Amino acid sequence: MTAPSTRTSDAFVEYLLRLGDDRLVLGHRLSEWCGHAPILEEDIALANIALDLVGQGTMLLKLAGETESKGRSEDALAYFRDTVDYRNALICELPKGDFGVTIVRQFLVSVFSVLQWERLASSVNEQLAGIAAKALKECRYHVRHAGEWVIMLGDGTEESHVRAQTALDDLWRFTGELFLADDVDRSVAKEGLGVDPSQLETAWRSQVADVVRRATLTMPGDVYMQRGGREGRHTEHLGHMLAEMQIVARSHPGASW
Amino acid sequence: MSAGVAHTRAEIFEILDAVKDPEVPVLSVVELGVVRDVEIDAHGVTVVITPTYSGCPAMKVIEDDIVAALHEHGIPQVTVRTTYSPAWTTDWMSDEAKRKLEAYGIAPPGAVARDDELVPLRRRGAPIRCPYCHSTNTRIESEFGSTACKAICYCADCRQPFELFKAM
Numbered sequence: 001m002t003a004p005s006t007r008t009s010d011a012f013v014e015y016l017l018r019l020g021d022d023r024l025v026l027g028h029r030l031s032e033w034c035g036h037a038p039i040l041e042e043d044i045a046l047a048n049i050a051l052d053l054v055g056q057g058t059m060l061l062k063l064a065g066e067t068e069s070k071g072r073s074e075d076a077l078a079y080f081r082d083t084v085d086y087r088n089a090l091i092c093e094l095p096k097g098d099f100g101v102t103i104v105r106q107f108l109v110s111v112f113s114v115l116q117w118e119r120l121a122s123s124v125n126e127q128l129a130g131i132a133a134k135a136l137k138e139c140r141y142h143v144r145h146a147g148e149w150v151i152m153l154g155d156g157t158e159e160s161h162v163r164a165q166t167a168l169d170d171l172w173r174f175t176g177e178l179f180l181a182d183d184v185d186r187s188v189a190k191e192g193l194g195v196d197p198s199q200l201e202t203a204w205r206s207q208v209a210d211v212v213r214r215a216t217l218t219m220p221g222d223v224y225m226q227r228g229g230r231e232g233r234h235t236e237h238l239g240h241m242l243a244e245m246q247i248v249a250r251s252h253p254g255a256s257w
Numbered sequence: 258m259s260a261g262v263a264h265t266r267a268e269i270f271e272i273l274d275a276v277k278d279p280e281v282p283v284l285s286v287v288e289l290g291v292v293r294d295v296e297i298d299a300h301g302v303t304v305v306i307t308p309t310y311s312g313c314p315a316m317k318v319i320e321d322d323i324v325a326a327l328h329e330h331g332i333p334q335v336t337v338r339t340t341y342s343p344a345w346t347t348d349w350m351s352d353e354a355k356r357k358l359e360a361y362g363i364a365p366p367g368a369v370a371r372d373d374e375l376v377p378l379r380r381r382g383a384p385i386r387c388p389y390c391h392s393t394n395t396r397i398e399s400e401f402g403s404t405a406c407k408a409i410c411y412c413a414d415c416r417q418p419f420e421l422f423k424a425m
Contacts, residue, residue, distance in 0.1 A: 041409065045401035052405065055312025059341065130341030135311060137344065137425050141400055 011187040012125070013068045014087065015194045017077070018184075018230055019116075020060030021088035024078060025238070026109060027053030028245050032096050042099075045145060049106070052138045059131045079249035083239045084232040091174035093229070093238040100153055100163035105171055107146035111207050112178050113139045115200040124192040147211050154215025161216065168212070169220050176225025179204075184230075262297050262332060269295045269302060269327070276326050279318045280404045281422075283361040286319055290349030293340060301334020302327060307345045309425075310405035347425045358422055359388045364410065366424040387412035388419055397421070 030050035037043035061074040086093075091109060096102050117139055120132035153164040181189075181198040188194030212219050228234065249255075264272075273295070274287045286292050286306070294305040304323050308316050320337045327335045347366035350358075355365035367383050384393040392414035400423065402409045408421040 041399040041401075044403070044409075045399055048401035048405055051312035051314070052310060053312070055308075055310065059311060126342060130344065131311075133344035134308070134341055137346075138311060141423075145400060 008187060008191055008193075009067065011184045012191075012193050013064050014184045015188045016060050016064035016067060016128070018087040018089075019120075020057045020064055020077070021086050022057075022092050022109075022113075023053045023060065024057030025086070025088040025241070026092040026105075027051070027057055028241060029092065029094075029096050030102070030106070033102065038099055046102070049142050049145065052135075052142070056131070056135045056138070060128075063127050063131070075249065079246045083234050083242060086229075086232065086234065086238060086242070088229050088238075089174070089177045090226055090229040090235055091171060091177070093235060093241060094171070094174065095237055097167065098163060100160065101167040101171070103146055103149045103153060104164060104167040106142065107150050107211065108171060108175055108208065109178075110139055110142040110146055112200065112204055114143055115203055116195060116197070119195040119200075123194065128193070150211055150217075151215045154212070154217040164215065165217050168217055172220040173223045173226050177227045177229060180227060180230070182230065261299060262302055262334075264297075264302075264330070264332060266295050266297060269297070269304075269332075272326055272330050273304065273323060276319070276322045279315050279322070280406070281358070281361075281363065283357050283363075284350075284354055286323065288351065288354040288357075290345060290347075291319060292323075301336065302332050303336045303338055305338050305340055307340050307343075309345050313405050315404075345425070347422065359386075362388050362419060363407065364388050364419060364421040366422045369424045385410055385421055387415060387417065389417045390415035395419075 027050045030046050030053065033043065033046040034050070035043065037046055057078070058074050061077040065072040065074060065077055091105060094101075094105070097105075114136065117132045117136035121129055121136055123129045123132065150164065153160040155161070179197050179201040181196045185194065185196050185198075189196040209219055270287060270292075273292050274285045276286045278284050278286060278289050278291070281289070289309070291306050291309065292304060293307050296303040296305070304327075306316075306319065306323070316339075323337055324335045346369055348369050350366065358365040364385050364387070367385075385395045385397070386393050387395050387410075390412060392412055394413045395410050396413065398409040398411050398418070400408045402420055406422055406425070408423050409418065410421050411418050
């Protein structure tokens with residue numbers, strides 16, 4: 001085959017939007033802690049991690065726009081798409097909750113991200129491979145940060161233990177979606193462009209279980225798994241978040257700062 | 258003005274070595290490893306850069322500073338191109354650059370750990386030396402500091418908080 005078929009190219013754009021939207025939306029949620037975190041060091045840490053994620057999202061959406069070749073920049077994709085056009089997993093858009101919810105979510109998603117980036121670093125698309133190699137280094141810091149906090153909260157006070165366990169139980173039903181593979185995933189995996197997320201579940205589960213055990217927390221049992229984000233069916237929370245995130249760009253289209 | 262560039266590649270690197278990182282002004286963008294390559298052709302100069310961290314807000318300033326520095330030296334046609342591969346690493350930093358960092362009050366990065374473990378949950382590596390009193394009786398307070406590339410440390414001997422340039 002000389003050039004990727006249109007269908008492969010479409011699937012790759014869709015795949016990049018999923019990768020990019022996960023980072024952008026989670027990064028924005030995390031940025032909501034700026035100025036509100038329980039201690040100064042955490043305020044700085046969460047803002048730093050948010051910055052990494054928004055930066056990763058920017059690179060991915062830029063690549064999505066270039067691959068799509070319809071003249072959409074990363075800013076156009078971030079600020080001028082509506083809820084139904086967003087492709088992030090639902091877990092990324094849930095409100096930030098208390099510090100326990102934020103930390104547990106950050107841990108669950110960061111472990112998944114590290115597994116994804118490790119494989120994407122050998123994508124046949126050189127640009128994506130480059131982004132992955134860089135993001136992988138950042139995400140290892142993210143996992144360590146969140147992982148240490150999960151252990152401190154779980155194995156901390158009675159209150160922090162309860163909150164961490166509640167967060168884990170509440171968030172669990174949003175984890176299944178991360179590993180769902182559809183035609184888009186299978187197509188990009190087959191071409192060596194992307195990774196089939198269903199192949200990451202075993203490694204993810206074992207690493208999460210290890211930290212959960214060390215945190216004296218209990219792994220949640222099987223529950224009904226929520227889904228829809230990859231097809232643009234989101235919770236009511238995303239629209240509110242986007243309204244805030246997009247208002248300046250939409251009120252002043254074309255403005256530069 | 259003729260379209261050709263009168264400067265050699267080495268001369269351009271020299272000019273760029275005067276462009277400092279806006280967040281760590283003791284290091285140049287060349288010493289930091291942000292400048293990856295310089296290409297000269299009939300149309301002008303292309304400077305290839307790579308970002309330190311994905312979301313590093315200093316990158317735009319660095320780009321503008323590079324263009325301004327070359328303009329100042331009479332090179333009007335300057336393009337800055339960003340590459341992501343290979344990914345930036347603090348291992349590119351020379352010993353000289355690390356000495357400058359320490360003298361400036363920032364502990365320099367150690368070698369990047371190459372472990373096969375999925376994600377180690379405990380920090381490892383050589384102890385961090387306080388840039389003020391050189392004691393290694395120090396601890397990391399947080400792996401995230403005032404900029405994406407720095408961690409916050411504390412020296413238990415001279416009781417001075419200090420920053421560490423993270424190994425990346």
